[in-house]
Amino acid sequence: MTRTSVSSDAFDVVVIGAGPGGYVAAIRAAQYGLRTAIVERGELGGVCLNWGCIPTKALLHGADTAHAIADAGRYGFDVPAEVGFDMQQLVKFSRSVVSRLVSGVSALLTGNGVEVIRGSAVLSGKGELTVTADGQPIRELQADHIIVATGARPRVLPGITPDGDRIWTSTDALSPKKLPESLVIIGSGAIGIEFASLYGALGTEVTVLEALDRVLPAEDAAVSAAVVRQLRSRGIRCEAGVTVGTVTADGTGVSTTFTVAGGASETIRSEHLLVAAGVVPNTEGLGLAELGVGFERGFIAIDEWCRTGVAGLYAIGDVAGGPCLAHKASHEALICVDHIAGAPGVRQLDRWFVPRCTYSRPQIASIGRTEQQARALGRPIEVGVFDLAANGKALAQGEGIGFVKTIFDAESGELLGAHMVGPEVTELIEGFSIAHGLEATAESLAEIIFPHPSVSEAMHESVLAALGRAIHSMPTTAPTPSQTRTAQLV
Missing domain, CATH: 3.50.50.60 (FAD/NAD(P)-binding domain)
Incomplete structure (x- = not known):
């Protein structure tokens, strides 16, 4: 058998893994003018784009359609008792969305001058890695900076082995x-x-x-x-x-x-x-332990700039620990590369305030601490709750079940947590993320004008409730300072 020749290349940055952390890191590095390559053994976009975030949301849109059909009688529509459904057509739709986005990622990498190398990467030394395909080495790469972004895979429970069938x-x-x-x-x-x-x-x-x-x-x-x-x-x-x-x-x-x-x-x-x-990190076969890389609960240990204990080696995304979310991986990518490039004003990641979203019915969205976690800080807190049963927009669209809950430090007004259940709250939670990022207090948020009618008004009402100023719901306690206050629909 003829052995494939091995070529050697030097880069400023090499990224291992082309998921939402890896491809963002590669693009940002290229934007700084750094010669960049990305190594991927599977599909561009990683698990999130191909077998996670995106296809699940496409399927869940189908579930929303099923709900709308089942609920159509409330709004005067006469729908047959039995409506046909083709699961394979829904799956086909989800895969078409994936295909389109994968093509988009490929175009972005090419357009930014990132070299995409297909294969598996093994770290062979500091600043060095070997790319293999079909078990054979095809490239020897050197880089001043190597970023591991290999993601994670579903956890297998003892005694329960997935077989892809049952x-x-x-x-x-x-x-x-x-x-x-x-x-x-x-x-x-x-x-x-x-x-x-x-x-x-x-x-x-x-x-x-x-x-x-x-x-x-x-x-x-x-x-x-x-x-x-x-x-x-x-x-x-x-x-x-x-x-x-x-x-x-x-x-x-x-x-x-x-x-x-x-x-x-x-x-x-x-x-x-x-x-x-849950998930487990993809750390096997990379040569990490041989280089002296540290681990925490199986994940690669990193500092605030995503650096491992090995000079020039970084880790981002799921492989570097939770929360295991695509947007956290992408944000870490920016922090990591911006720090490598010496960009001014780079801010460390606050893991508490990575938005957490569940796209179920009802939708769930949250940032920061739960009420229990906030109380454990030992600081006086103020809590406001507003029920969507009193929100005009939610009721008008037949979605009046849910609430918004906000938690503030009673003395400083700092936002400690926000929790939402209801229609499209995964789109609304970013309002609280922005507020936290700009260090808005309960008092400053109370002065913001929210559009009417909108579900977002519930965010405002929750803040007002925390301050004891509820307008469209009744406080359960007198509006005295420095105490926890909740408001509930009467």
């Missing part, structure tokens, strides 16, 4: 051969709840099992309770405090045995089982 990962759940009649989901974070909402809306019987004491355990307790109520009202079973026992798959389905805290053992039969229990 036991799914999130990737499998994006392209089913047909709509399943029943589905058990292990894990109730954003991924689990999005798929529960998706399949439940399309007619699948869904059961969600969560090991921790409540569904959506990372969210504010009020958010968790509100969302669970809505999911259950639509026939989605949600169980928390669950211990999963045996999982057995066969040709017709999956049998899952589990117990809920204080309850008896139960076995549930489903057509498929989806494991949505």
Whole structure:
């Protein structure tokens, strides 16, 4: 067999991985005039674009359409009792969206002068890496700066091995051969709840099992309770405090045995089982340990500028720890490259204030600390809650279930957290992100004019409630300074 010749190249920056962290880092580096290459063994755009954020949102749009059809009678439309549905057509639509965006990423990289190298990268020394394809080395690269952006993959639970047939990962759940009649989901974070909402809306019987004491355990307790109520009202079973026992798959389905805290053992039969229990970083086979790179809970350890302990080596995105979100990866990419280039005024990442969004029905969006986490700071806080049942726009579009909750430091007025449940709150949460970034206080936010009618008015009302100045809801306590105040609809 003829061995492929190996070429050697020197770059200023080489990025490993072309996901939302990697390709953004490469583009920003090229914008600084740095000779840049990006190495990718799979598809440009990474998991987020190909098998995560984007295709799930395309499928969830289909679920929203199903909801609109089912609810059309409220608005005077006569819809047949049985409406045809083709799961493969919905999947085809989602893949077309992905294809278009992948082409866009490719064009952006080419247009910015970034060299795209197809293959797998292994760090062979400081500032050096080897690119292989089909197990054979094809390029030897040198770079002053190497950025690892290899992302993460679905976590596999002991004794539950995904087979792509009956036991799914999130990737499998994006392209089913047909709509399943029943589905058990292990894990109730954003991924689990999005798929529960998706399949439940399309007619699948869904059961969600969560090991921790409540569904959506990372969210504010009020958010968790509100969302669970809505999911259950639509026939989605949600169980928390669950211990999963045996999982057995066969040709017709999956049998899952589990117990809920204080309850008896139960076995549930489903057509498929989806494991949505988080992710693990893609760090294997890169040669990181051989270079002396440090790790924290399996993720690459970095400092505030995304530097590892090895000079000239950086890590961004999921591989460098949570929150494992595409926009966090992209922002870290900018911080990392801006710092490399010596740009002035680079700000460190505040991980508390990376927006967290779940595109379920209802949508969930939050930044900052939950009320429990804010109270743990030991500082006096003010809390405002406004119910969407008193919001004109939400009611006018038949979406009056949800709320906005804001948490402020009672002495300084600093925004400590914001939590939202309701229609398109994933588009609204950025208002609170901007407010925090500009160091707005509760008092300054109270002076902002919000358009009427809009769901965003609930954001203003929540701030007013925290200050004891609620207009469209009644305070539950007298408006005295320096205490927690909540307002609820009367």
